[in-house]
Amino acid sequence: MSAQPVAVAPVPRGALSRRVGRRALDWLPAVIVLILVLVIWQESIAIFDIKRFLAPKPTAIAGNFWDNRSELLRAGWFTFQEALGGWAIGCGLGILVALVLARWRRLGRALQPYAIAASAIPIIAFAPITNAWFGPFGKTSKMAIAAVLCFFPVFVNTVRGLTSVRPSSIELMRSYAAGELDIFRRVRFPTALPFIFTALKIGTVLSMIGAIVGEYFGGSFTALGVLISSKTSTFDFEEAWAGIGVACAFGIAFYLAVAALERVALRGAPSTED
Amino acid sequence: MSVQPNVGKSVVEIQGLTKRFERGDVVALQDIDLAIEPGEFISLIGPSGCGKSTLLRIIGDLIEPTSGTVTVNGKPAPRARADHDYGIVFQDSVLFDWRTVAKNVSLPLEMLGWERARRKARVDEMLALVELQGFGDHHPWQLSGGMQMRVAIARALALEPALLLMDEPFGALDEMTRERLNMELLGIWDASKSTVVFVTHSIAEAVFLSTRTVVMSARPGRIANVIEIDLPYPRTSSTREDPHYFELVTRVREALHLGSDLDAVAP
Amino acid sequence: MRRVAVTVGSAVLVLAVLVGAWELYRWIWISTGWTWPFLVDDTSMPHVHTIVEALFKQPTAGVGDILIVQLFHASLFTAKEAAVGFVLGASLGFALGVVMSQWRIMQRGLLPYVVASQTVPILAVAPIVVVYLGSLHVAAWFSVSVIAAYLTFFPVAINTLRGLLSTDRRAVELMRAFAAGRWTILWKLRVPAALPYIFAALKISATACIVGAIIGEAPSSIQDGLGGYIVNFNQYYTLNPQNLWATNLIAALVGISFFLLVVLAEKLVVRRAPEYVA
Numbered sequence: 001m002s003a004q005p006v007a008v009a010p011v012p013r014g015a016l017s018r019r020v021g022r023r024a025l026d027w028l029p030a031v032i033v034l035i036l037v038l039v040i041w042q043e044s045i046a047i048f049d050i051k052r053f054l055a056p057k058p059t060a061i062a063g064n065f066w067d068n069r070s071e072l073l074r075a076g077w078f079t080f081q082e083a084l085g086g087w088a089i090g091c092g093l094g095i096l097v098a099l100v101l102a103r104w105r106r107l108g109r110a111l112q113p114y115a116i117a118a119s120a121i122p123i124i125a126f127a128p129i130t131n132a133w134f135g136p137f138g139k140t141s142k143m144a145i146a147a148v149l150c151f152f153p154v155f156v157n158t159v160r161g162l163t164s165v166r167p168s169s170i171e172l173m174r175s176y177a178a179g180e181l182d183i184f185r186r187v188r189f190p191t192a193l194p195f196i197f198t199a200l201k202i203g204t205v206l207s208m209i210g211a212i213v214g215e216y217f218g219g220s221f222t223a224l225g226v227l228i229s230s231k232t233s234t235f236d237f238e239e240a241w242a243g244i245g246v247a248c249a250f251g252i253a254f255y256l257a258v259a260a261l262e263r264v265a266l267r268g269a270p271s272t273e274d
Numbered sequence: 275m276s277v278q279p280n281v282g283k284s285v286v287e288i289q290g291l292t293k294r295f296e297r298g299d300v301v302a303l304q305d306i307d308l309a310i311e312p313g314e315f316i317s318l319i320g321p322s323g324c325g326k327s328t329l330l331r332i333i334g335d336l337i338e339p340t341s342g343t344v345t346v347n348g349k350p351a352p353r354a355r356a357d358h359d360y361g362i363v364f365q366d367s368v369l370f371d372w373r374t375v376a377k378n379v380s381l382p383l384e385m386l387g388w389e390r391a392r393r394k395a396r397v398d399e400m401l402a403l404v405e406l407q408g409f410g411d412h413h414p415w416q417l418s419g420g421m422q423m424r425v426a427i428a429r430a431l432a433l434e435p436a437l438l439l440m441d442e443p444f445g446a447l448d449e450m451t452r453e454r455l456n457m458e459l460l461g462i463w464d465a466s467k468s469t470v471v472f473v474t475h476s477i478a479e480a481v482f483l484s485t486r487t488v489v490m491s492a493r494p495g496r497i498a499n500v501i502e503i504d505l506p507y508p509r510t511s512s513t514r515e516d517p518h519y520f521e522l523v524t525r526v527r528e529a530l531h532l533g534s535d536l537d538a539v540a541p
Numbered sequence: 542m543r544r545v546a547v548t549v550g551s552a553v554l555v556l557a558v559l560v561g562a563w564e565l566y567r568w569i570w571i572s573t574g575w576t577w578p579f580l581v582d583d584t585s586m587p588h589v590h591t592i593v594e595a596l597f598k599q600p601t602a603g604v605g606d607i608l609i610v611q612l613f614h615a616s617l618f619t620a621k622e623a624a625v626g627f628v629l630g631a632s633l634g635f636a637l638g639v640v641m642s643q644w645r646i647m648q649r650g651l652l653p654y655v656v657a658s659q660t661v662p663i664l665a666v667a668p669i670v671v672v673y674l675g676s677l678h679v680a681a682w683f684s685v686s687v688i689a690a691y692l693t694f695f696p697v698a699i700n701t702l703r704g705l706l707s708t709d710r711r712a713v714e715l716m717r718a719f720a721a722g723r724w725t726i727l728w729k730l731r732v733p734a735a736l737p738y739i740f741a742a743l744k745i746s747a748t749a750c751i752v753g754a755i756i757g758e759a760p761s762s763i764q765d766g767l768g769g770y771i772v773n774f775n776q777y778y779t780l781n782p783q784n785l786w787a788t789n790l791i792a793a794l795v796g797i798s799f800f801l802l803v804v805l806a807e808k809l810v811v812r813r814a815p816e817y818v819a
Contacts, residue, residue, distance in 0.1 A: 026649055027649070028649075029646050029647075029649040029650030030649055030650050030651075030652075030653045030654070032650065033650045033651065033654065034654075110551070114555055116800075117797050117800070119748070120744075120747065120748045120796045120797045120799070120800035120801075121748075121792075121793040121796050121797065122748060122751045122752045122755055122792050122793070122795075122796045123752075124752050124755060124756060125755060125767070125771055125788070125789045125792040125793075126789060128771060128774075128775035128778065128785060129785065129786070129789070131775075132584070132585060132778050132779075132782070133578075133579035133580075133585050134578070134579055140578075205656075205659045205660055208660060208662070209659070209662070209663070212662040212664055212665070213662075213664050213756060216664050216759065216760070217772075217775055218775075224662075225662065225664065225665070228662065228665040229664075229665065229760075232665065232668060232669075240665065243665070244661060244662060244665050244666065247660065247661070247662045247665070248657060248660045248661055248662075250660075251657075251659075251660025252657050252660050255656065255660070334718055336714055336717060336718060355717075355718065355720050356720045357720075358719070358720060360718075361718075362715070362718040364711055364714070364715065366711055368709070368711045368712050368715045370712070370730070370733065370734075371813050372733045372734075372736070372811070372812060372813065373733075381719070381729070382719050384729070385719055385721055385725055385729070413812070
């Protein structure tokens with residue numbers, strides 16, 4: 001018998017179905033929590049006599065959603081478009097500026113403290129101003145706020161990713177007489193990708209927040225934020241909560257979509273989240 | 275000064291130890307029998323993947339054996355760990371960046387609830403033992419690799435354990451620092467009167483340091499040979515030029531080669 | 542001494558460049574009459590000096606203090622709400638992070654909701670929070686703190702979790718060799734090792750709590766804080782655009798100050814090896 005070494009890394013065993021089954025099982029605690037919360041919510045309204053406007057029964061909310069689903073979904077889609085547009089613009093600009101500043105390192109280092117300071121500004125205070133610039137009823141004003149909100153996390157994270165390359169990797173590439181563009185394509189950008197995706201995910205949530213807050217300061221009646229506030233002011237709480245639910249759903253779906261994109265783009269590499 | 279282990283009994287007694295990983299597919303260790311007497315300096319040497327680090331961790335109850343028994347200081351390995359009967363040093367010094375050198379050494383003392391004055395006394399003693407007195411207020415990143423390793427040794431000995439486990443502690447250091455630390459380690463071993471189990475890749479280091487060298491074979495890990503190192507102590511740089519030293523190095527090397535080929539012959 | 546001069550000097554330079562860029566943009570767009578991305582005139586982009594002057598005028602002629610004094614009081618009011626919210630949110634976030642890191646099942650059960658919580662449009666929920674807590678005789682400003690805490694806890698929870706889970710495996714093994722139990726490992730190893738992550742989150746939270754406070758004040762009809770002033774000046778924007786801009790300027794300063802406080806705290810608390818950046 002020859003001295004063949006045993007394989008060092010064992011091949012993952014198990015049929016595909018078993019692996020999928022295990023992943024589905026991972027979600028079980030979350031599902032249980034959801035069911036528990038809904039049940040407690042439903043029951044405590046009766047038990048504690050909680051006023052209707054604080055928290056209508058989940059069943060009442062669900063019923064209202066079903067009745068008004070087309071209006072609600074259309075409004076949700078309108079607001080989502082604002083968020084999506086702002087997200088795309090903000091993230092795109094963030095990555096672009098980060099690329100520029102990573103290339104011209106001196107300039108980047110000089111501007112860094114100011115970029116950090118700028119990220120500490122409560123952008124949301126500028127929502128009324130974008131309304132004044134772009135008109136409150138179009139999508140553009142909300143996209144602008146969403147874009148500015150997304151810009152900073154994406155910019156900061158991209159810079160961090162681009163500069164967190166190990167010096168030895170750069171040295172290796174230079175030993176292959178690789179040019180700056182090559183180094184960027186083969187080393188810096190792939191290194192930065194996990195950081196970028198983390199920021200893109202954060203951006204999905206921020207862009208929805210930006211869109212809805214922007215709508216608060218003035219927006220079209222076909223927008224979700226406006227819908228929710230108007231239903232609240234007319235004491236139509238079931239529909240207001242249904243609207244809130246729709247906003248959550250769009251936000252979560254947006255986040256999950258980008259997370260799925262991340263898994264495809266980063267096949268094999270660990271996510272920077274958890 | 276040191277904790278007296280069970281007099282007359284072995285410090286470490288391993289019988290029939292087998293360790294499998296990955297649901298039985300990978301046999302890391304097979305039928306290991308080893309007895310280590312108090313005051314010995316045992317080197318574990320073998321090719322990559324022979325299980326020597328795994329064996330060390332099983333002695334330290336950081337990995338569970340699949341079958342067989344491990345007795346440390348007369349107790350089952352888990353109890354020995356709970357009773358702090360051993361100290362361990364890894365290839366990476368694993369010092370905490372946010373603590374000073376002194377606070378790193380006092381970590382085990384804090385965990386046992388020693389009061390401040392007693393801790394300070396022991397830490398000073400330990401730093402003197404590894405010749406780092408005066409560096410207590412430094413931070414780990416301000417020290418060289420060799421100095422960091424000495425801090426790790428000081429920490430491992432802080433509770434004066436009967437047994438010191440070392441997993442290639444000098445592997446990441448340059449040759450000259452290595453040789454110097456070898457000598458210092460022998461001095462520390464002599465002063466603390468502990469028993470040492472020392473995993474290494476280096477034949478020269480194994481022969482220079484130990485009283486007995488255990489040669490292991492490639493996976494599945496078995497003990498291929500145990501070679502008595504009957505060089506006198508204290509060992510110095512002249513020991514490295516002793517003809518008997520070279521003889522022993524050759525014997526260990528041959529045992530290693532034989533160990534790698536063992537699988538070719540044995541079923 | 543020289544370093545201070547350089548820092549101050551470069552800050553002044555950057556400020557001058559920004560002001561210059563503003564005025565230049567303004568001048569070019571007004572001269573050419575371009576309307577993309579938006580129409581530029583005295584209303585949409587007041588002169589910088591108009592904005593600064595507005596700070597030293599009374600917003601309502603003949604009534605009350607000059608704007609900067611009013612905004613100063615408003616800033617203190619909002620800062621108080623934000624600070625309380627910061628403490629509440631950071632503590633909750635930290636606790637959640639610890640719980641989720643110690644028990645896998647808690648992580649699986651709670652993490653999705655921690656993430657999803659930020660998709661709830663806080664502006665819509667804010668009035669409800671305010672009235673509910675009001676019915677429990679809680680001061681209105683505290684309700685705003687609750688809203689600020691809501692935006693604060695998320696980054697802290699996520700980063701605490703990440704920091705606690707990314708402890709060096711070898712250090713954990715070392716602690717186990719010392720027979721350290723789960724909680725000893727947590728407090729003596731994981732938490733100190735996670736401090737850089739936690740402070741990264743606290744820096745984000747510093748801004749988030751201000752944002753939360755401003756957003757919370759708006760629908761709650763709280764007049765005394767910056768949010769109230771923003772809502773107010775928004776209504777009269779076309780008449781006096783410079784007031785809204787001035788308020789935003791002050792809000793920006795408040796945000797930056799909070800941030801710098803956290804940076805200072807970080808320098809004092811976190812002592813690590815200097816990072817090497819390629």
